[in-house]
Amino acid sequence: MLRFAVAVVAIVLAVPPAPACTFCGDNVRARPTLRMQYAQAKAVVYGKLANPRFDPKTDEGFTDLNVGAALKDDPARGNQNVLVIRGYLPVIGDTPADYLAFCGVADGKLSYTGGVPATAAVVEYLKGAAKLADNDATARLAYFFKHLGSTNAVVAGDAFVEFARASDADIAKAAKHFDPAALQKLIADENTPGERLGVFAFLLGVSGGATDAAFLEKLLKSSPPSERVRDSFGGLLAGYVLLDGKNGWALAAATLADTKQSYSVRLSSLNTVRFLQATRGADCKPEVLKCCAALLPDGDLADQAVEDLRRWGWWDLSADVFAQFAKPTHEAPIVRRGIVRYALSCPNDDAKKFVAAVRATDPKLVAAVEEMLKLYEKR
16 A cells, blocks of 8 residues: 555656645635745844734724844844834733734835744744745755644644645655654644645655555544544545555545535545546546546536546546436536537547537537637637
8 A cells, every 4th residue: 555655656746736735725825824924024023012002093003012033134123122013912811922023124114014923932933944945845844744733823824834835746755754643643633623634634645554544544434424524525535545546446436426425525525536637647547437437427516527527538438428418317507518518529429429419409509519619719
């Protein structure tokens, strides 16, 4: 099983890098990391918040930051030891007063652009992150992996976003620096935010072995699955397939064929199949075709599988695709159009016969899809 995972890593490295980790949501990918904010800032200072207040005339909030030290300085700060932050940052009771501020320069003075609560752990973490080279993704991810389980929420969250912004290929390259036992612990921890589970499972998939496959299998086959498992099913499934190809692919096809599964679970499973097809191509074609075949009889998801097959130029299931057209369960316009679009793109003789038959009974449908394809080709 481990050799299978190593082979997958090699294949992932052979494809162009994805823009960001496949199993992270776009909202996570868009978050700027502390390292990025540090690089963009003119000055980075930390100290203690004090004197939060509102201007009674404008209702605008202000808070003082008593600067204790600078991680990055700029001549514009001069001897300024109090930075006035435009915003009300309450310091009440046990609320930590330690704060890290990123600053630009406006009109020759420091201008606050953002910040985070900053214990000593955050400051030390950022000092280390700021030294990392932009052109050494492996070293960066090795550093951030060590902080994924930090007890400091700011540090752990920022390290996760660094993985969210990394390409799948870069993650695979850094796999030898990941500790499978630590990943299992993070996945099993109920306090780990749900949005991170799929990513951690993917990291486990490129770095783990047989015991890790069994761990993921148990989660995926739990009945009923927890909400956390359902929400991260695609990432957990990807990790399982990477570690145990035979059983992982069988579970993927079975999940896609099971109409009792929730729509979200099946769609996330399909997205995993798409990821594996994109990174492994023809090497996993038989398994991908089985997964697509499992979806074709379902009128709710057939259009997704049909369009995927068309985009990939895989015509092996053409007879199965055309067989769905006349079914009452597949009479939704989006499904019928998808099948006709597939047929118009398919070079096989059975596709030409199918198009001719549909054109004879519903010429407007064929004409509309042909026009749609012409618009796509112009882009």
